[in-house]
Amino acid sequence: MKSPAIVWFRNDLRIADNPALIAAARSGAPLVALYILDDESPGPWRPGAAAHWWLHHSLAALSQRLAERGVQLTLRRGRAQYVFDQIIAETGAGAVFWNRLYEPWAIRRDDEIIAQLREDGVEFHCFHESLLFEPETLRTKAGESFRVFTPFWRACLAAPPPDRPQQAPKSLHAAPLPPDSDDLDSWRLLPQNPDWAGGMRKAWLVGETAARAELADFARHHVADYRSERDFMGRVGVSRLSPHLHFGELSPRDVWHAISEPATIGGDAYLRELGWREFCHHLLIAHWDLPDRPLDRNFERFPYRDDEAALDAWRNGRTGYPLVDAAMRELWITGWMHNRARMVSASFLIKHLLIDWRKGERWFWDTLVDADLANNSANWQWVAGCGADAAPYFRIFNPALQGEKFDPDGAYVRRYVPELAGLDARYIHRPWAAPAEVLRAAGVRLGVTYPHPIVDHAEARQRALAAFESMRSQVALGSA
DNA sequence: TGAAATGTTGGGGCG
């Protein structure tokens, strides 16, 4: 009888359109399904607590999907290279199948494992599944990797379209004696004492089946209005598929093909956002230090401030700017934040508070259920003005104006900043400007029930522009 | 995938 094949699940926690699983099943070998909780290899970029919460439920869902097909998901913890040695010894596996990851640490780790498998004479098969277009195939005319989104996306659209997603295998052939598995609960991925995940349980249904239902609902009811609705933070204009995509409960091909009419205005606009996801991964592959160093090296001289109190106020949603505070509390409660709220709150940290973007990047990393190294680092750099195709530094959001434009009735603020819920829409984005009687009637006491703004917008804006100028003159001096 | 400052235009009130 054929020696078993290991299917190594990573961020591809699904059975439909999973090339590694499908190829392993077709090989005819009995299957060992493996997930490794490897806390060591990622170093500082190991998943945060919110991502761990998601991971727990996603693994439970995958385990169930596999069990329905007669395969046990084996859970192991430890350095992946070491776990592999053990599992291969225990199972006598002759082949390993997995789908590629693009994080620098994962590429290094996988290269080591490949070398080890070669030495041991074990076959291995790597597949491309988590992106629509393989980064290596997308080059500028000069043969460089793209640094500007629009030409990048044009090149994507000119490339052969992504394959149709493959069906989930109906049945699987399991290895007769699956290796021992850890108990998922013993990994303690869920928070205890205190259990802060109540908001997340309310906000999400985790796993492949739920993800597929969400996608179908979005494609049927919302994508047509995506372009006009996506910016409104209090409405259901966006897909909220990001964590499902990050953990691979859906493939980007599933999404691409579910948007039934990409030629519609909404479909185009939505697929373009998938394009940004591609672009971010493309950047991370081309620039392995993207999470830690500004792509535009001039920004290494940017005069950021150390201000723990301000950073804390930002993290806790107590800046005195209702939109920023709603955004930060949405993040804390649900593990997710609306795209526009991400731009506004990130811009506020960097430009109003003059705090290094890497501190915000770290906070998002720890608190987002969709925390993704490529997206998170590329987008923080984009907001900071030091990234690829970045927003110009002087594009400084006015949080009150952004609120008035994109949360006109204040629904978003009311949901996450309940102490302001009684304020009229006219003042909800700028309570400091409300007459005393209005505040009293709404039960708001500035400085008591809700903070005064920690910085004045106009002053902070001037300060940020001056800081940018000082960086530019430093750079000019340095190069002279 | 901004906002503020500054410039331009055109309609209506009015002497």
Add this chain to the structure above:
DNA sequence: ACGCCCCAACATTTC
């Protein structure tokens, strides 16, 4: 009737 002023609305430039 005409030109002047005001200012809203829109456009352009600047940060």
